[in-house]
Amino acid sequence: MAKSSDLVVGIDLGGTKILAAAVDAQGKILGRAKRxxxxxxxxxxxxxxxxxxxxxxxxxxxxSLSDVRAVGxxxxxxxxxxxxxxxxxxxxxxxxxxxxxxxxxxxxxxPVFLENDVxxxxxxxxxxxxxxxIRDLVGIFVGTGIGGGVILxxxxxxxxxxxxxxIGHMIIQIGGPRCGCGNRGCLxxxxxxxxxxRDIAAAIRNGKKSKLGGKxxxxxxxKSSDIAKALEEGxxxxxxxxxxxxxxxxxxxxxIIHVLNPEMIVLGGGAxxxxxxxxxxxxxxxxxxxxxxxxxxxxxxxAKLADDSGVLGAAxxxxxRMK
Amino acid sequence: MAKSSDLVVGIDLGGTKILAAAVDAQGKILGRAKRxxxxxxxxxxxxxxxxxxxxxxxxxxxxSLSDVRAVGxxxxxxxxxxxxxxxxxxxxxxxxxxxxxxxxxxxxxxPVFLENDVxxxxxxxxxxxxxxxIRDLVGIFVGTGIGGGVILxxxxxxxxxxxxxxIGHMIIQIGGPRCGCGNRGCLxxxxxxxxxxRDIAAAIRNGKKSKLGGKxxxxxxxKSSDIAKALEEGxxxxxxxxxxxxxxxxxxxxxIIHVLNPEMIVLGGGAxxxxxxxxxxxxxxxxxxxxxxxxxxxxxxxAKLADDSGVLGAAxxxxxRMK
Numbered sequence: 001m002a003k004s005s006d007l008v009v010g011i012d013l014g015g016t017k018i019l020a021a022a023v024d025a026q027g028k029i030l031g032r033a034k035r036x037x038x039x040x041x042x043x044x045x046x047x048x049x050x051x052x053x054x055x056x057x058x059x060x061x062x063x064s065l066s067d068v069r070a071v072g073x074x075x076x077x078x079x080x081x082x083x084x085x086x087x088x089x090x091x092x093x094x095x096x097x098x099x100x101x102x103x104x105x106x107x108x109x110x111p112v113f114l115e116n117d118v119x120x121x122x123x124x125x126x127x128x129x130x131x132x133x134i135r136d137l138v139g140i141f142v143g144t145g146i147g148g149g150v151i152l153x154x155x156x157x158x159x160x161x162x163x164x165x166x167i168g169h170m171i172i173q174i175g176g177p178r179c180g181c182g183n184r185g186c187l188x189x190x191x192x193x194x195x196x197x198r199d200i201a202a203a204i205r206n207g208k209k210s211k212l213g214g215k216x217x218x219x220x221x222x223k224s225s226d227i228a229k230a231l232e233e234g235x236x237x238x239x240x241x242x243x244x245x246x247x248x249x250x251x252x253x254x255x256i257i258h259v260l261n262p263e264m265i266v267l268g269g270g271a272x273x274x275x276x277x278x279x280x281x282x283x284x285x286x287x288x289x290x291x292x293x294x295x296x297x298x299x300x301x302x303a304k305l306a307d308d309s310g311v312l313g314a315a316x317x318x319x320x321r322m323k
Numbered sequence: 324m325a326k327s328s329d330l331v332v333g334i335d336l337g338g339t340k341i342l343a344a345a346v347d348a349q350g351k352i353l354g355r356a357k358r359x360x361x362x363x364x365x366x367x368x369x370x371x372x373x374x375x376x377x378x379x380x381x382x383x384x385x386x387s388l389s390d391v392r393a394v395g396x397x398x399x400x401x402x403x404x405x406x407x408x409x410x411x412x413x414x415x416x417x418x419x420x421x422x423x424x425x426x427x428x429x430x431x432x433x434p435v436f437l438e439n440d441v442x443x444x445x446x447x448x449x450x451x452x453x454x455x456x457i458r459d460l461v462g463i464f465v466g467t468g469i470g471g472g473v474i475l476x477x478x479x480x481x482x483x484x485x486x487x488x489x490i491g492h493m494i495i496q497i498g499g500p501r502c503g504c505g506n507r508g509c510l511x512x513x514x515x516x517x518x519x520x521r522d523i524a525a526a527i528r529n530g531k532k533s534k535l536g537g538k539x540x541x542x543x544x545x546k547s548s549d550i551a552k553a554l555e556e557g558x559x560x561x562x563x564x565x566x567x568x569x570x571x572x573x574x575x576x577x578x579i580i581h582v583l584n585p586e587m588i589v590l591g592g593g594a595x596x597x598x599x600x601x602x603x604x605x606x607x608x609x610x611x612x613x614x615x616x617x618x619x620x621x622x623x624x625x626a627k628l629a630d631d632s633g634v635l636g637a638a639x640x641x642x643x644r645m646k
Binding site for chain 1: 401476485488508574581614
């Protein structure tokens with residue numbers, strides 16, 4: 001069989017690493033590459049690393065750049081997808097109004113498309129992951145923050161300013177804990193990994209015993225793997241905090257179901273490492289709180305693409321925008 | 324000029340009254356009719372009154388039923404729009420699984436379309452009211468409850484079970500006041516007319532002085548017109564309670580903006596009688612709480628069609644479904 005030239009490259013730009021993949025028309029990854037982001041070197045260095053990563057992924061697929069139709073990029077936002085500019089990225093040092101598309105189109109001489117990472121992750125799950133064939137779907141990604149993406153009528157819904165899907169900044173507890181955005185009681189302030197670590201440290205400080213540390217525990221030292229282990233061992237502080245977070249995620253999903261009544265909710269992100277302790281509580285909360293009729297037949301499922309959701313979603317983005 | 328035969332009839336079925344209007348292709352009302360609902364007479368009697376209302380509206384437009392292409396109906400829900408059945412209507416005595424479409428198609432011998440009243444109100448505002456030409460719009464109607472409708476891509480978004488737009492049952496205050504739906508902290512439990520009356524009575528019971536009554540005030544005796552008057556006169560209890568409700572509505576809108584990033588929010592319903600005390604607080608709350616970029620250029624406007632939103636929306640429904 002002749003080698004297909006119908007290749008796209010997906011790039012996942014994260015705060016710590018850059019991932020790239022050469023992806024065929026069936027959504028199969030033919031080659032991969034990875035670099036440290038090292039954003040302290042400044043945007044031009046990072047942009048060069050992204051281009052290097054793209055080239056290496058193509059080379060590892062045993063193809064050449066001439067086989068590549070387009071490049072898709074998922075990046076932290078806020079960003080201007082139409083102009084291909086990252087407006088501001090708190091986790092990337094010095095990233096303000098960085099013209100990612102223009103820079104990479106110049107270097108790689110391919111059409112480049114840019115979208116925020118959670119929208120891209122949602123696209124990936126919709127086309128290649130848990131949401132295949134679903135018409136209306138909302139992706140929720142629980143990591144250090146909580147982000148999301150909204151698929152309506154089979155298309156990514158971006159909204160007037162391209163900011164749709166800010167699921168983590170739904171306020172679900174007026175007067176609740178302070179969020180990084182300045183508001184109180186956002187879903188992100190109740191159920192992100194950051195909130196979970198904060199609540200574990202606070203419970204210990206207030207005298208609860210836990211294997212996770214003593215009263216001097218710094219929440220930023222808490223690793224997800226340690227929390228996961230404590231959960232497995234039935235650590236009561238960990239279990240209680242995770243359950244509370246899962247209930248908050250359930251309430252957020254109830255709100256989404258009441259407003260949009262989608263067919264599917266896809267839950268992903270790093271905190272899904274605690275998935276077995278989260279998903280059943282989420283589903284039970286939704287079942288208990290959702291209005292009659294509204295919740296019928298709605299699927300709440302874990303994301304499928306895991307660490308590949310970024311590069312695969314970016315590849316989907318590239319294909320969709322080329323059309 | 325020959326009389327147009329391109330007429331539709333819109334019917335607004337409410338708990339206390341039935342309104343009907345004969346509406347031309349430009350959305351102009353040519354004839355109206357009104358009956359008391361008197362739902363205690365049972366569904367067949369109410370269905371007959373709806374048909375009578377439709378006939379009278381057409382007669383008052385100086386037309387005959389043969390000029391009518393279709394009939395649209397806005398009714399309280401939950402309902403099954405596809406089957407044309409009202410599943411349950413708490414404000415209509417004995418209404419369980421009432422086949423409204425089948426009954427009226429038989430009587431009037433016209434295609435009949437049924438949709439819930441707030442969706443119909445949103446459709447009306449979108450096509451003939453405040454939202455003309457807007458692509459993505461959310462309507463929020465604050466009355467004894469809070470309902471809403473979602474227009475995406477110029478079309479009513481109904482969702483998997485037809486229940487999209489249940490804006491009033493977004494939970495925005497975990498642990499907050501009990502809602503009629505059984506949950507706590509729904510927007511409806513914080514900002515509906517019912518919640519406003521409850522909070523005014525509670526404030527007075529707790530010793531606050533108000534022109535609206537004494538410690539024995541029954542919240543169900545509080546009339547909107549009295550509250551409006553108290554607001555005009557600067558009654559501190561009324562002002563404070565309405566401001567708190569308006570802030571809650573603002574928070575609800577922030578959540579909608581974060582999830583959907585629509586172009587416009589249309590605020591309607593009976594509580595807009597307090598509009599001058601609500602809208603500025605709503606706008607200020609949104610401005611203060613919305614994420615950077617997300618709120619840019621989004622319009623928050625009062626509904627325009629007032630008491631005609633039901634019949635006009637139902638007429639729009641009939642026209643859209645005929646296509």
